[in-house]
Amino acid sequence: MDMSKDLIAASATPLVLAILAEGDSYGYAIIKRVVQLSGGQLRWTDGMLYPVLHRLERQGDVAAKWSVSENGRRRKYYRITRAGRARLAAQRRQWQVVDGTLRGIWMKACTA
């Protein structure tokens, strides 16, 4: 599905944080998980994930560490921090408000 850029940008932060809340991960695996969770509906341009991750790292929401992966190459692993969990919770409430509001109006549209 073609999503608007703004929506993708806005949803990237909570999505990444939520995936990292499931467990530490790295770029490629996060993308795979997004595809899997959305049933292939949500597709990012892969490279765009990294600026998002770096911004979160800079804000202190995630911490990064280089370690050696199973294929012998260096890989940067990301972990959610306490601040990141707090931000995730806040974002979750905000998205629920948006979601609830839209749901309400669309339900009405359906029943009207």
Add this chain to the structure above:
Amino acid sequence: MTTFADLPLEEQIAQWREYVRRRQALHGPDAEELEGHLRDQLAALIEAGLAADEAFLVAVKRMGSLDTLSREFARAHSERLWKQLVLAPDSADEPANTAGAETLVVLILAVAAALAIKAPALFGLRIDNPFYARNASLFVMPLLALYFLWKRGSGLLCGLWLALPFVAGAVFANVFPFRKSSDTQVLTALHLPIALWLAVGFAYLRSRWFANDGRMNFVRFSGELVIYYVLIGLGGGVLTGFTLMMFRAIDMNAQWLARGWLIPCGAMAAVIIGAWLVEAKQSVIENMAPVLTRLFTPLFTVLLLVFLATMAWTGRPINVQREVLIGFDLLLVLVVGLVLYAASAREPQAQPDLFDGLQLLLVVSALVVDGIALAAIAARISEFGFTPNRVAALGENLILLVNLVWSAWLYAGFLRHRSSFAALERWQIGYLPVYSVWAAVVVVIFPPLFGYR
């Protein structure tokens, strides 16, 4: 991305990595992270049954265009657009000397320069003794040359050859029996650094001296060093000011510290540190000298034209005072500098543009102004008689005049598409040794010629 054709996969990846590395907003670790992603993606696609080259195309496409990507990276790391001074060597360029060793060598040399300027004090020479003025360049330039010899890994023989001009400089600065407050002594103090700068240039370039672009690099280096030196000097001034202020607050006078140690030692060490920073930052910060040139060429052109117009309008002659010749020498030095640094930053193949026309206008108007001044001076030269100062100033004027006349000629040819810009560049850098040779003449011949007056 169309150039990836049919190379083997590893080569395609290497090429892609090269493209990524060229982006300013993307640093080394980012490139590595992205490459890791690309490889994971490739492995998954190949496993899914794609051929290697197909997989590569798909993976690169999914990564997104590098333009958008580096724009996003730049937004996440806005500080990266401000180039940072990182004192780590480009591993490809300098495998021999690590950054740590270089820092140590530079610090030792800077301390040595600072101590060298204090060494004569052990023999009771005060800082206002003319000995210091005559020898100022000898305290630091040999150390600067030493730094370049070390950095370029020169052999002992090369070092011994390069020691010769410095030894000669030391001899000529000190064997002559200068009279008290002698003019030729002042001339020696002013000209010895210019003469020895050539030796520093040899240390900087060695055999590349004879390649034209090599000498242009030394010109660039010199310009940036001056700018760095001025900046360090400003910082040093602030440091000195605070030193005096804070000790005065506890009723102690730190003047002796500032005058005897901070200023002379700092002035010497700053040359070494400045050279090191220029070497380290070459590609990091925009070269300032050409920027200043661009800024001031139009302003000086306007000044000269307004001056000429005023003279023509009011009919006022040049009032020939003692210093007027030196003043016009400095004007020519400035114009030559503007031409030289404009040339240093110019793409030689580029077509002539408005700025080149402006440069020609600047050179021609400087020549006219200087010609008028020279005519005024020549008319009264018999009245003045020949003093060492006047002969030195006249010689310099002549040298600069020859340079500028020929530059104007080459510029005009270039603007009319008769000759290439490279000819002008060659002329300018080919002329460089002339300044040093003349300076050496002033140091070596003038004192005996004028009886050490």
